[in-house]
Amino acid sequence: MDFITSAGPLISLIxxxxxxxxxxxxxxxxxxxxxxxxxxxxFGGHLR
Structure with a gap:
């Protein structure tokens, strides 16, 4: 879960x-x- 929360700012920076x-x-x-x-x-709700 930590990777998902830190991926957003990293992708935005890049x-x-x-x-x-x-x-x-x-x-x-x-x-x-x-x-x-x-x-x-x-489709986000249907993937789980």
């Missing part, structure tokens, strides 16, 4: 650095984030 280095990545990162959040929202 994404932020990548966006600063390659600004065009912002579109892809936001799109992937929205897709993942949407899928978790739809």
């Amino acid at each position: 994404a932020g650095i990548l966006i600063l280095v390659i600004p065009r990545l912002l579109n892809y990162i936001v799109a992937i984030y929205l897709i993942v959040i949407g899928l978790l929202g739809l």
Whole structure:
């Protein structure tokens, strides 16, 4: 459980650095984030 709670800030930090280095990545990162959040929202309760 500790890994899951610490993965969010780590992923955010890496994404932020990548966006600063390659600004065009912002579109892809936001799109992937929205897709993942949407899928978790739809199927998150059914996976358990």
